[in-house]
Amino acid sequence: MATAIVILISLLIGASVLLLIYSMSRLKAEVPTEEREYMDPLPLALRLVWPLVRFLEFHVCAYIPADSLERANEKLQLTGVGYLINSEQYYAVRIVAVLAITALAWFSMDALGNFDPTMLGLGVVGGFFLPALWLRDVRIRRDKAVLKALPVYLDFITMAVEAGLNLTGAINQAMDKGPAGPLRHEFYMVVRDLRAGLPRAEALRRMEKRMGLLEITSFVGTVIQAEKMGARLGEALRIQAEQRRTERFQRAEKLAMEAPVKLIGPLLIFIFPVTFIVLGFPIAMKFLGEGIL
DSSP: OHHHHHHHHHHHHHHHHHHHHHHHHHHHHHSOOOOOTTSOOOOHHHHHHHHHHHHHHHHTGGGSOHHHHHHHHHHHHHHTGGGTOOHHHHHHHHHHHHHHHHHHHHHHHHHHTOOOHHHHHHHHHHHHHHHHHHHHHHHHHHHHHHHHHHHHHHHHHHHHHHTTOOHHHHHHHHHHHSOOSHHHHHHHHHHHHHHTTOOHHHHHHHHHHHHOOHHHHHHHHHHHHHHHHTOOHHHHHHHHHHHHHHHHHHHHHHHHHHHHHHHHHHIIIIIHHHHHHHHHHHHHHHHHHTTOO
C-alpha cells in the first residue's frame, strides 16, 4: 500500500512538472519577436537574461498601470536608456533583479548555515531598487558628459553658422568634428527629426525635453528666440558658448576646492592609522624587548 502511494505521488509530481514545462513553453511561444534594429545594443548582463525579461514584459508588465509606465518612460528618456529598453522592460528588469538577488541571498545563507529572514527581505528590497540606482548613476554620468562637451559643440556650431551655413548644416558639421558621446547622439536625433519634417523649434524642444538640463534649455531658447526676433544667430551662439565654457571652468574650480575636504575621511580612516602603526610598531617592540610593556 505504501509503495503504491509513493508511486502515485511520484507520478503526480512528474505530471505537474511536465504540465508546468508545457505551459511555460506555450507562454514563451506567445511572446512576439522583438525588432531592435533601431535600438542600442544590449550589454552582456542584459543579453544573458533577456529571454526572461521579454517573457515578464509580455505576460506580467503589460498589466502595470499606464501612469507608472509613463513615469518610468520619462526617467528612461532623461537618462538616454530609452534607446536601450522601454518602460515595460525596465519593470521586467527590476523583477529579474529581485529574483536574482533574493536567490543569491538564499544560497549564501544556506551555504553559511545561518538563515535570516531579515537579510532575505533586504535582498528583495535591494533587488527592486538596484535598477533605479543604476538609472540615477547613468543620468549623472550622462549629464556630466553633456555639460563637458556642450561648449565644444557650441563653438563648432557658431563657426559653421558664421561661415554661412544654416543651423541644420552647422549641427551636421558639429557632429562630424565634435567628440563622441550622448550630446552627439541627441544632435543626431534633432537632425533626424528635421529630416522627418518637424519644424526646427519642435525638434529642439524635443531634445530639451529628453535631456532636462538648464544649459540645453538656455541653448534651445536662444536659438528659437533669435529666429523669431531676426537676430544674428552666430552672435547669440557665441555668447552661449562663452557662458557654457565659463560655467565649466567654475565647476572644475568647485571640484578642486572640494577635493581636500573629501580627502579628510579617507585620511582619518585609512592613512593615519596605518601611519601610526608603522611608526609605533618598532617603538612597541623595543619596549617589549626591554620588559617595559
